[in-house]
Amino acid sequence: MxxxxxxxxxxxxxxxxxxxxxxxxxxxxxxxxxxxxxxxxxxxxxxxxxxxxxxxxxxxxxxxxxxxxxxxxxxxxxxxxxxxxxxxxxxxxxxxxxxxxxxxxxxxxxxxxxxxxxxxxxxxxxxxxxxxxxxxxxxxxxxxxxxxxxxxxxxxxxxxxxxxxxxxxxxxxxFKRITSQAIVRRMELIMQESGLAYDEQALLIISRAAEGGMRDALSLLDQALSYSDHHLTEEDALTVTGAIGQEMLNKLAEAVLEKDAAAVLAILEKLLMQGKDPARFAEDFVLYFRDMLLYKTAPNLEESLERVMVDEAFVSVAKKIELEQIYDYIYILNQTQQEMKFSNHARIYMEVALVKMCQPRISQVSADIPAVQQLIGRIELLEKEIQQLRSQPVQPGEKMEAQGTAKRPNRSSRGFKAPVAKIENVLSEATKQDIQLIKSRWGEMLDILNQRQMRSQAALLNDAEPVAASKDAFVLKFKYEIHCQMATENKHFMDSISSILHELIQAAYQVICVPEEVWLTIRQNFIKTQKTDGSEQESGQEEDPFIAEALKLVGEELLEIKD
Missing domain, CATH: 3.40.50.300 (P-loop containing nucleotide triphosphate hydrolases)
Known part of the structure; x- marks a missing residue:
């Protein structure tokens, strides 16, 4: 040859x-x-x-x-x-x-x-x-x-x-990869020695497509010269390398910043009709935002830019965009590149990525608002609990005294004091039908609380349950004393529970809160009192024969009754 x-x-x-x-x-x-x-x-x-x-x-x-x-x-x-x-x-x-x-x-x-x-x-x-x-x-x-x-x-x-x-x-x-500037200088020498006309931007596009290899650059240059008509243009270089022109990337970035999804998808359609590969397009767009990040953070390092020329349109886009947006765009495009590797529908993934980039960041977070609010509610509870623990330091003597005390309600004497008289009054008038009615509508009541944007307060009821009810009041048992105290001190919260139950059951109830440990003690004392009075009724129900048999076997001192 x-x-x-x-x-x-x-x-x-x-x-x-x-x-x-x-x-x-x-x-x-x-x-x-x-x-x-x-x-x-x-x-x-x-x-x-x-x-x-x-x-x-x-x-x-x-x-x-x-x-x-x-x-x-x-x-x-x-x-x-x-x-x-x-x-x-x-x-x-x-x-x-x-x-x-x-x-x-x-x-x-x-x-x-x-x-x-x-x-x-x-x-x-x-x-x-x-x-x-x-x-x-x-x-x-x-x-x-x-x-x-x-x-x-x-x-x-x-x-x-x-x-x-x-x-x-x-x-x-x-041997290291050759810089784009060095490759361009070598190609300029070859073009001048060969007497060929060219555009400087064309050589730059070829050098960046070569990825640091001089042989690849000269092969692409040879191919572009064969494609061109006696003058190597930027369009010739873009066609041969399959790269996306910077003018098109600037327009695309501008449309993304303006949240114009229709314009973005139209530009993508035009590029795909020209034969551009979606994977190559994603790579070019990642490098575009990478160069924009370097330009905004270190504008003096222009030689580090791999994909773009710092022209007027590029500077205009760089002034409008924030660094957080650039981080998001690069992350979205990188994830899309990974997904396209294992899919036969690269175009769809690219379209989804561009639409996602056009959506405001708030809209992307909005889907997680319920979970976020629930987390905020839990954090608030923990903060209040920590504050209470810090304000009430436990003395060594008090700890030993608490362990040796016979009656459990005394342990809460420093914090929440349960209304024992009211609870005993409810127990004396309690019926099985009343407590079953409240429990049957309890889940609906919690859903209504969440719908009324009271998630942080409703979180207090995660470990609470109604345990006894009369015609006009019911006892709400909490697993933790701190949650019981917080709920009791929130009058608006208590009124909301009563009003919602009134809507559901058509009856007005007073809510009486009690910690679990205190409730067990009050309930046992109430049972003893009923026995002393010769009564076989406990909270409107007959005494369980299993409990009676257990009392005979181990005695009242060792028996603890739980729901």
Whole structure:
């Protein structure tokens, strides 16, 4: 073929042409000048960053007839022979297809022979991580102590797959991704040397699509030049790379900020009709907001921007948006990217993400308002309980006294005092029908409290239940004394319970609150009193025969009756 791809035509022939790897090229040049060449090198880094090119330049430099020099002359017979591949002493091996033990044994056997045309025999093993374990073991000893006329240069994109015993015998150089600015400068040089017209924005789009690889950038440039009509435009670069133009991204971000879901979906539809990939679109939009975040927080670091050019439209959008919004947008888009990987409906996920971004943050939280209010109510209860505990420190003597007291109601003498007389009055007039009527409508009463935005107060009733009722009052037992006291002190809350029950049952009831421990004691005392008076009725009911039998077996002192 008469035509060669750009990345082959413009392959670096000198260290100065290796773009973006100055930390490596300078080290190798100093080693050449000082004649401190190692017997083995390991070049690692992403694809298209110059590993193999640097290896061939080093092979020419050590064998150049004008050595020692920092650069190969590319004019002597050795340099020209290595460049065109006619000198057999520089051997390039693809470890991906020659990864067996036999191939490495062949190298080990031939390494002892002196070079025929140049000073050093150089083995360049590309993708060396593809070698098998046996091949690495076969290479190990030769790599550690090769003959003086042999240099090994290993290149890989995955150094973590190489045994440490191999790495420790090499001088390692890590090639880094090439910056977009360096790629653009290289492409500008190529376009000017080739006499081709271009738009600067087009080169920038190609450089960012290359993701730090010079070879990828030149391949995309070659493709874009074939697509263009004697002038490389921004539209040509967008078409070839599949990227989204910044003008369209600015319009999209503006529509998102204005909460205009219809305009956002219309822009998405237009992009998809142009053949844009939803996954690529999501990536471009994430990078757009990433660059906007950097621009707002560190405007002086313009070189760190990956996707955008700081034009007037971009600055206008950046002034309107808040940092919290940017965090939300990036999170939503990132979640969408993850979901699209495992779905055949990427477009739907993208549409849902854009609509979600158009919704105000308040609307997204509104769905959790009941849970939030319930949590707030619980926090308020805990705060009040903590305040009460702090205001009533327990003395050591009081604690022992409380444990030794025979009657439990005395334990609450420092806090809530139960209305014993009223409770006994209710018990004396209580009937089974009254308490069953209240319990049957108790759940409805709680629902009405929640509907009237009294969730924090209603939370007090989570561990409460009615236990006895007469015609005009009922006893409400609380599991914890602090909840009982808080409910009793809230007159509006007590009135609300009475009024709701009146609506449901058509009867007015007085609510009498009592802690569980106090209730058990009052109930037992009431039973004893009834027995003393010769009565077989307790709260409107006959005495349970099981309770009577238990009293005979263990006695009243050891028996505690619970509902």
């Amino acid at each position: 008469s035509y060669q791809a750009l990345y082959r035509v413009w392959r670096p022939q000198n260290f100065i042409d290796v773009v973006g790897q100055e930390h490596i090229t300078k080290t190798l040049q100093n080693a050449l000048l000082q004649q401190k060449i190692s017997h083995a090198y390991l070049f690692s880094g992403p694809r298209g960053t110059g590993k193999t090119s640097a290896a061939k330049i080093l092979a020419k430099a050590v064998n150049c007839e004008k050595a020692p020099s920092a650069e190969p002359c590319n004019e002597c017979a050795s340099c020209r022979g290595i460049t065109d591949g006619s000198i057999q002493d520089v051997i390039e091996i693809d470890a991906a297809s020659n990864n067996g033990v036999d191939e490495i044994r062949d190298i080990r056997d031939k390494v002892k022979y002196a070079p025929s045309a140049v000073k050093y025999k150089v083995y360049i093993i590309d993708e060396v991580h593809m070698l098998s374990t046996g091949a690495f073991n076969a290479l190990l000893k030769t790599l550690e102590e090769p003959p003086k006329h042999v240099i090994f240069i290993l290149a890989t994109t995955e150094p973590h797959k190489i045994p440490l015993t191999i790495i420790s015998r090499c001088q390692r150089f890590d």
